[in-house]
Amino acid sequence: MAEGVSIPIFAVMLVVFAAVTIFLGLYGYRNTKNNSEFLLGRNKTNPLIIGLSYGATFLSASAVIGFGGQAATHGLTVMWLCFLNLFVGLFVAFLVFGPRTRKVGKKLGAATFADLLGKMYRSKGIRGFTALLIIIMMPIYCAAVLKGGVNSVAVLTGLTDYYDAILIILAVIVGVYVVYGGIIAVMYNDALQAAIMFVGMLVILIVTFNAVGGVTEGFTALSEISTGEASGVLPGFNGWTEVADFGSNEWMLVVTTFLMGVGLGVLTQPQLIVRFMSAKDDKMLNRSLIVGSIFMFLIVGSAYTSGALSNVFFMDEHHLAASRYVAGLGLGTDFIVPQYILEVFEDIFGGDFFICLFLLSLVCASISTISALMHTIGAAGGYDLYTIAENHKSKREKDSQSVRINRIVTAIMMVLVVVYCYLMPKEIIAKATSLFMGITAAALLPAFVHGLYTKGVPDKMAAIASITVGTVVYLFWALFINSSMSVFMPICKWITGDAVLFPDTWLAFCDPMVIALPLSIIVFAVMRLVSRQSEKSAGTPASQ
Amino acid sequence: MTFFGLTNLWIIGSYIGCILTVIACCYIGFKAKDLNSDDEGDE
Numbered sequence: 114m115a116e117g118v119s120i121p122i123f124a125v126m127l128v129v130f131a132a133v134t135i136f137l138g139l140y141g142y143r144n145t146k147n148n149s150e151f152l153l154g155r156n157k158t159n160p161l162i163i164g165l166s167y168g169a170t171f172l173s174a175s176a177v178i179g180f181g182g183q184a185a186t187h188g189l190t191v192m193w194l195c196f197l198n199l200f201v202g203l204f205v206a207f208l209v210f211g212p213r214t215r216k217v218g219k220k221l222g223a224a225t226f227a228d229l230l231g232k233m234y235r236s237k238g239i240r241g242f243t244a245l246l247i248i249i250m251m252p253i254y255c256a257a258v259l260k261g262g263v264n265s266v267a268v269l270t271g272l273t274d275y276y277d278a279i280l281i282i283l284a285v286i287v288g289v290y291v292v293y294g295g296i297i298a299v300m301y302n303d304a305l306q307a308a309i310m311f312v313g314m315l316v317i318l319i320v321t322f323n324a325v326g327g328v329t330e331g332f333t334a335l336s337e338i339s340t341g342e343a344s345g346v347l348p349g350f351n352g353w354t355e356v357a358d359f360g361s362n363e364w365m366l367v368v369t370t371f372l373m374g375v376g377l378g379v380l381t382q383p384q385l386i387v388r389f390m391s392a393k394d395d396k397m398l399n400r401s402l403i404v405g406s407i408f409m410f411l412i413v414g415s416a417y418t419s420g421a422l423s424n425v426f427f428m429d430e431h432h433l434a435a436s437r438y439v440a441g442l443g444l445g446t447d448f449i450v451p452q453y454i455l456e457v458f459e460d461i462f463g464g465d466f467f468i469c470l471f472l473l474s475l476v477c478a479s480i481s482t483i484s485a486l487m488h489t490i491g492a493a494g495g496y497d498l499y500t501i502a503e504n505h506k507s508k509r510e511k512d513s514q515s516v517r518i519n520r521i522v523t524a525i526m527m528v529l530v531v532v533y534c535y536l537m538p539k540e541i542i543a544k545a546t547s548l549f550m551g552i553t554a555a556a557l558l559p560a561f562v563h564g565l566y567t568k569g570v571p572d573k574m575a576a577i578a579s580i581t582v583g584t585v586v587y588l589f590w591a592l593f594i595n596s597s598m599s600v601f602m603p604i605c606k607w608i609t610g611d612a613v614l615f616p617d618t619w620l621a622f623c624d625p626m627v628i629a630l631p632l633s634i635i636v637f638a639v640m641r642l643v644s645r646q647s648e649k650s651a652g653t654p655a656s657q
Numbered sequence: 658m659t660f661f662g663l664t665n666l667w668i669i670g671s672y673i674g675c676i677l678t679v680i681a682c683c684y685i686g687f688k689a690k691d692l693n694s695d696d697e698g699d700e
Contacts (some may be wrong), residue, residue, distance in 0.1 A: 160686075189663075192671035200680040208685065242660030356667045396689045403686030408678045414675060 118270055118472055119465040126473050134302055138290030141298025160400035165387045166303035167409040171481030174262045174475055177416045179542030182446040184420035185435040186345045186365040187367050188353035195413040197376025203405055211389040211398045213565045218390040226383035227497040233564035234573045238499050244497035247383055250549050255486040256533035257545030262479025265451045287480050291487045292520045299484045306477030313474030316467055318415040324457050325425045334425045344437040353421050366623035370547050376625045380548025381557045384485040423453040423485040447542050491523025544597050555583035555629035575640035583633030590625035
């Protein structure tokens with residue numbers, strides 16, 4: 114096993130990085146004069162910043178470490194997630210959802226995703242529910258990303274004794290620039306972090322192809338590794354360059370949880386939707402596609418391809434496939450990519466520098482996502498819920514203009530996220546990502562699409578029914594049926610003694626979103642039909 | 658069919674799909690750059 118990174122080189126990199134981060138935080142602070150600038154920063158961004166910020170927020174350490182490790186374990190089928198990230202998360206999101214979201218958001222004067230949904234449906238309930246969903250579920254995702262980043266940094270630097278200090282320092286850095294700098298600091302820091310990630314992952318891809326003897330040679334060698342070498346896979350696995358048997362447990366896990374859960378869930382990510390509302394015009398969104406697509410393809414494609422090809426490297430070096438080798442070191446899937454980086458750069462000129470660059474990329478990937486998530490959580494509490502509470506108390510209809518409340522809530526939630534880090538199970542980066550993206554899609558996607566594209570007044574009752582069914586079905590399936598998700602809160606085990614209701618069946622590997630989202634859409638469609646029938650018979654709109 | 662050593666059509670398709678999407682995104686982005694800036698069109 115290779116030794117850890119060079120602490121002096123990494124320390125210098127961190128100091129420079131922290132200085133630039135603080136400078137950008139100050140820039141954000143000086144340019145944040147009111148609540149609108151704290152929440153959206155409209156007119157203070159450009160296509161480069163939006164494209165890089167969107168990509169860096171979207172991808173996080175989850176894509177590089179979490180899903181890179183899954184690619185090493187389950188193979189190149191995960192490249193379909195790269196395609197979905199690009200096609201759904203960028204192409205469809207920017208061309209179909211982005212312009213409409215920007216226009217509707219501007220027309221309604223919305224500043225957050227919850228605010229947008231609430232104003233679309235003229236419903237405080239929908240706004241409050243969306244804000245609550247963000248405050249309750251997003252910290253799980255946020256804590257997973259923070260914990261993943263800290264775990265990797267602590268292990269790779271050999272500073273595991275200072276785990277708590279690393280966690281708190283990272284949380285304080287992010288907390289300070291989000292609290293004071295608002296969205297402007299978040300987006301400018303995202304762009305800086307994205308640039309570091311871009312360079313780091315490009316080097317890793319080149320070194321990987323060099324280490325396995327070239328592109329064709331690497332993929333050929335990967336296809337020749339026996340499936341008997343695999344570890345951590347389920348029945349139906351056919352090799353790293355093949356797709357699993359259709360409908361098998363392996364197929365269910367990879368396709369429904371990793372591909373669909375994350376691939377489709379991106380459309381209702383509150384922290385990403387805010388990026389659309391930050392854009393000045395549609396052209397700015399379209400221009401962001403250039404840098405956004407190249408950035409995302411390089412980061413995700415490099416992580417998954419290098420992750421899968423790490424099997425060829427580990428087979429050559431240790432005669433073991435990646436997951437089996439790393440398991441032998443007492444580490445899990447989330448450590449395959451970091452361990453691979455440590456070893457592949459060992460004998461390369463300037464290897465120490467590149468390992469440090471990768472670690473810094475990892476830190477960047479983590480904090481770019483955490484900062485955006487913290488900003489979203491803070492806005493959900495300090496803007497949406499506070500506005501609802503204040504309006505209820507003083508019988509008025511006015512959005513909160515208090516930047517201070519947003520800052521206070523963001524700071525409190527940051528402390529809670531740190532606490533969450535100590536309560537969460539291990540090896541959950543990819544699953545926590547899928548959980549948050551899945552539940553927001555199941556609960557909010559039908560209502561969001563209808564609200565954006567309907568002509569006339571959106572159907573509030575259909576939205577409420579769809580949100581309710583999507584949320585309840587998703588939570589039930591996650592807590593009682595799906596074996597991956599039930600680890601977050603083992604209620605089923607407390608009640609029945611078994612982790613899930615139907616263990617060892619395909620149901621246990623089927624992602625909750627695959628069941629909850631179609632049901633949410635069906636309920637929305639049925640309610641819409643009922644409303645239309647009522648409108649026809651009554652001769653008046655029945656939705657409001 | 659072999660594509661840089663890959664033989665499974667689904668896997669090859671994922672890479673080609675990624676490349677085509679990036680090309681499409683860049684085309685749309687560059688096209689937007691050439692447009693005049695008076696098409697704000699907000700509602």
